[in-house]
Amino acid sequence: MSEVKLPTYESLEPMLKEHGLTATPAELHGLLSGMICGGLELDGEQWLAPVCDYANQGEPLTDGAKTLVRAVYDAAAHELSGLLNTLFTSTGAELNEVELTVSLLLPEQDGDLMLRAEALSEWVTNFISGLGLMGLDKKALSEDVTEAIEALEEIAKLGIDDTEDMDEQAMLFDNIAAYVPECVMVCLIGLSQRRDASEAGSDEPVNGDLADDASSAQKPTLH
Numbered sequence: 031m032s033e034v035k036l037p038t039y040e041s042l043e044p045m046l047k048e049h050g051l052t053a054t055p056a057e058l059h060g061l062l063s064g065m066i067c068g069g070l071e072l073d074g075e076q077w078l079a080p081v082c083d084y085a086n087q088g089e090p091l092t093d094g095a096k097t098l099v100r101a102v103y104d105a106a107a108h109e110l111s112g113l114l115n116t117l118f119t120s121t122g123a124e125l126n127e128v129e130l131t132v133s134l135l136l137p138e139q140d141g142d143l144m145l146r147a148e149a150l151s152e153w154v155t156n157f158i159s160g161l162g163l164m165g166l167d168k169k170a171l172s173e174d175v176t177e178a179i180e181a182l183e184e185i186a187k188l189g190i191d192d193t194e195d196m197d198e199q200a201m202l203f204d205n206i207a208a209y210v211p212e213c214v215m216v217c218l219i220g221l222s223q224r225r226d227a228s229e230a231g232s233d234e235p236v237n238g239d240l241a242d243d244a245s246s247a248q249k250p251t252l253h
Contacts, residue, residue: 036105039137039149042098046085049095053085053156058099059135060153063106064160067218072107080163084156102135109133113215114222132211132218143200147190150207154186157214166221175220178213185210 042055053061061084062077070076081099082088091099113130136149158179168176185206190199 034105034108036109036133036135037101039135042102042135045098046095049092049098051085051091051095051098052087053081054149054152055102055135056149056153057156058085059102059106060156061160061163062099062103063110063132063214064157065163066107066110066160067157067214067221068161068164068166069221070164072111077103080160084159105133110218113218117219130215132214134207134210136207143196143203144190144192146207147188147203150203150210151186151188154182154210158182158186161217161221172220172223174216178216178220182210182213185213 036059037055039055042058046053046055046058051058058081061080065077065080066072077099078091078096082091085099086095109132113132116130134150134153136153137146161179168179171179188206190196190203
């Protein structure tokens with residue numbers, strides 16, 4: 031697969047609005063990433079119906095909107111499938127030479143902290159929803175994956191309090207934003223191993239309950 035580049039938040043946001051989609055770039059990328067981690071088949075357009083429901087009030091996407099969403103999907107699928115391939119085909123020595131991380135589609139690094147925090151919350155919330163759409167039941171997950179999802183659920187509730195020290199909150203935000211890809215990697219690896227075991231006949235069918243849990247209460251702030 032050739033190199034596929036994720037669009038920037040700033041370039042994608044006005045285009046999504048222009049095509050009538052209600053999702054932000056962070057929401058869209060988080061949702062697609064969650065579905066891919068949860069086992070979405072990479073071939074075909076199984077991503078299309080959930081995106082219509084989440085971002086277009088259940089209506090079919092226009093050709094232009096579909097092209098935009100496909101660009102985000104292709105970039106997420108390329109990255110996440112590439113990470114799995116690297117992890118499962120490389121030696122320990124080879125892995126020591128590469129940096130494995132997951133991209134988050136957020137406003138630029140030097141952008142407004144409030145907007146970045148809101149976008150991170152949107153990304154995480156929709157990532158969890160994406161997992162839920164793939165029929166995952168928390169009770170059937172491994173301990174590592176369960177802990178990662180629980181950490182993401184807490185992160186999704188965080189917000190910025192502009193009455194507090196903003197420099198301190200910025201440092202805390204950066205630490206949290208750096209931790210999210212680690213949680214996603216745990217989900218990606220753990221759920222991939224679980225699918226392998228399921229295909230070998232060692233897992234039970236599950237029914238999803240993560241999507242319902244993705245809706246969060248009022249956000250606490252970073253302290």
